[in-house]
Amino acid sequence: MKDIRREIADKRELRIASLGHEEGFVIPEKRLHPLSSFTQDKMLICEVKRSSPSKGKIDEIPSASVQAQMYQKNGAAHVSVLTEPDYFSGSLNDLMEVKAACPDLAVLRKDFLLSVKDINISYRAGADACLLIASLLEQDLLIAMHMRCEELGMAALVELHSMDDVIKTKDFKPGLVGINCRNLKNFRIYPLQPLKIRSLIDWDCRVVYESGILKKEDGAFALNAGFSGLLVGEGVVKNPGLISELKNILTHESTTVSKDPWTKLCSRWRAEKPLVKICGLTNREDFEQAVTLGADLCGFILADSPRQTTPDFIRSLPESEALKVGVVVLAENENLPGEITSLVKDGYLDLIQYHGKESSETVAVIEGYKALRIRCEDDLDKMTEYYPRPSLIDAFSAHQAGGTGKQISPELVQKAKEKGELWLAGGLNPRNIRKVLEDFEPDLVDLSSGLEASPGKKDPVKVKAFFKEIESYAAI
Known part of the structure; x- marks a missing residue:
């Protein structure tokens, strides 16, 4: 079966071999903008995303910085910038533009990061946080990349997809976890998957529900199940007004997790x-x-x-x-x-x-x-x-x-x-x-x-x- 995640990562390795970790862009030797805290009890992360393997072209975004400014105007405090060029039409230049135009925004670099050097480049380019996909990385490398984020004062959003990922991260117990309802091998949506994987986590952390949120009811479903935040891509790209609707849900008290039937059901799941x-x-x-x-x-x-x-x-x-x-x-x-x-x-x-x-x-x-x-x-x-x-x-x-x-x-x-x-x-x-x-x-x-x-x-x-x-x- 085709593994799109591995395909993207392999292409990135070839690109790095050809262009270096800077991927052909001029990255400042020193970071130009102060770090913005990525820490918040409940967060809404809005994504600058032009295309994806599952949907193809999502929308025309001539300027990543203008898109981020629009998110900020609608109330967003956290932005994710996809910097992968082949499948998501992003770049490190997008990341630098967004941070320069919106220095107060907390900016996540979302990419298929593969080394500690990627973390250093992300920091210099203006990222306040990095996405670490656990299934792509050996445990020692994942720990080293997480540690480097902490040393630089950045947040690491550690993305889990399976029981193996949970086992891989147990030893260092990341404080910020993302669980993607999109299967990165086939890019299909499985809305209950984040609840299933979260039931396996036995340490105290904030957990972000990623992907599949196209309307406020989708966000309410995740928040009522007790998630600490939402990462939203296509939904806010096509409808920036969704930001205020989701922020309104975020401010209301969610269902007690122990009483949420979907949480109860998914706690019984076994792979x-x-x-x-x-x-x-x-x-x-x-x-x-x-x-x-x-x-x-x-x-x-x-x-x-x-x-x-x-x-x-x-x-x-x-x-x-x-x-x-x-x-x-x-x-x-x-x-x-x-x-x-x-x-x-x-x-x-x-x-x-x-x-x-x-x-x-x-x-x-x-x-x-x-x-x-x-x-x-x-x-x-x-x-x-x-x-x-x-x-x-x-x-x-x-x-x-x-x-x-x-x-x-x-x-x-x-x-x-x-x-x-x-x-x-x-x-x-x-x-x-x-x-x-x-x-x-x-x-x-x-x-x-x-x-x-x-x-x-x-x-x-x-x-x-x-x-x-x-x-x-x-x-x-």
Whole structure:
């Protein structure tokens, strides 16, 4: 598989070999402008970004300094300047221009930096902080580059993408961490990835949610999950007015992280296996077996179905590590019934699974995610409408919203995977789950009828067999 991150870094190494670390630009021997502090409890970092591998040309930015001044006029105090020329159309000259025009701005150099000399050049060019991509650097070099930033009085934003990156940085515990929801190998967006990686960090630090923020709701999603800041590129390049909207969100108190359902869910994530949702639960015995065997989410259908249950049953259940999900089927423009809303607000449900004709605005009002019934490739385009929340894809049936036992075609599942997080339902059972995991590596699997003895009653033997397959797969 093509690794765009490595490709960019390799080209940079060739450019350095030809032009030096200055990349052909005249860098002052001594820094011309005082350092601006990059330290702030909550920060909004706005990016000067002309293009990217995923979007191509984003916007005409004749002058990086004029763009930065516009950000500053809209209230930005932190700016990121992309200095990579081949894929992002940036340069070290952009960095020097921005710092000269906006000396009070805290300026981050964002590039695929590869050596301590890169840090020295960045400092002389006017950077107040440098991005260090942990996956590109051996541990000793990463530590040395981080240390050099500290010696010069600069901040280092250490970018993590995986569990390996977290392990690599544990020894020196950086105080400022960025987690990019864009996978740098394929440049696709995975909005839950920063929450998953953050759950692995066991030291005190400020964590910045990077990329994928195109509207204020995206920023609210990240801040409500407890992130210390946002790094925004395309969103503010195309709409500088977004800056004031995001700053307004930053000033408001965020959700307590322990109560944020997405944080709770992502804390259960393990790289070696998918999250598991057991749906259609109607009795305490089945619920307790699912929780005991390791279900991450338990689903309760609150719509017309052979597996329909009641709010009173949900209230009767004990607290659990597994999240509780209410499944509803709403008509277009229909609001969530008051009694179900109360189940969420009173803590009996963590999330709502919207399985009807709900809009992205409806899904955002009472926290949850959308289930999409897929019959053709065009239906998959709807997945991005509900970002940053994932969408669960299920097989289409003209007669019922879910629980049909039908599988989505492998071709459509693969297409869905190419769009981001793969949450998969439809026809899964203990007999086929292993092949599904091996073929598609879904982020979440949702089972209901495939584990039943009869509609609404789970078969404990099937449930045990399913979890045995999950654990066997994870042990590979």
